[in-house]
Amino acid sequence: MTEGAKPSDLLPLSLAACLSYDVVEVLRKKRQGFDTLEVIVSSEQEDVSPRRFVRIAPRFEVGGDVDPGAARRALELAEKNCPVLATVAPTVRVETAIEVTPAS
Numbered sequence: 001m002t003e004g005a006k007p008s009d010l011l012p013l014s015l016a017a018c019l020s021y022d023v024v025e026v027l028r029k030k031r032q033g034f035d036t037l038e039v040i041v042s043s044e045q046e047d048v049s050p051r052r053f054v055r056i057a058p059r060f061e062v063g064g065d066v067d068p069g070a071a072r073r074a075l076e077l078a079e080k081n082c083p084v085l086a087t088v089a090p091t092v093r094v095e096t097a098i099e100v101t102p103a104s
Contacts, residue, residue: 008051012043015084016058019096022078023060023071030074033065035103056088057095068100 005013016039027034037060044055062071075098079085085094 008045008053011053011088012041012056012058015056015082015088015094016041018082018084019058019075019078020060022081023062023074023098026074026077027062027066027070030070032067032070032074033103034062036063037061038063053088053092055093055095057097060096060098061101062098063101064103066100066102071098071100074098 020037020039024034024037040059040061042055042057042059043053045051045053060071060075075096079096088094
C-alpha cells in the first residue's frame with residue numbers, strides 16, 4: 001500500500017494552491033483582517049483510462065473580519081492570474097466558490 005498523494009491528486013491541489021496564493025495576496029493588499037483560509041477541493045475524473053479530469057471544484061472558506069465583496073473580488077482576480085487555471089480551463093470544468101465566516 002502506498003501512502004501519500006498519487007501524481008494525479010496533485011493537479012487539483014496545484015490549482016487550489018495557485019488560486020489560494022493570489023486570494024491571500026489580494027486580501028492583504030485590501031487590508032482585510034482575515035485569520036484563516038481553508039480550501040476544500042473536490043474533483044471528478046472519467047471512469048475509463050486515462051481517467052481525465054472533467055471537474056475540479058475548489059471552495060475557499062475565509063475566516064475573520066473580511067468583507068464578502070472583497071473576498072469575491074479577490075477570487076475573481078486570482079482566477080484571472082492563475083496559470084494553472086488557464087492551463088486546465090479549456091478542457092476541465094472548474095467551479096470555484098468563496099465563503100466568509102466572520103470572526104467571533
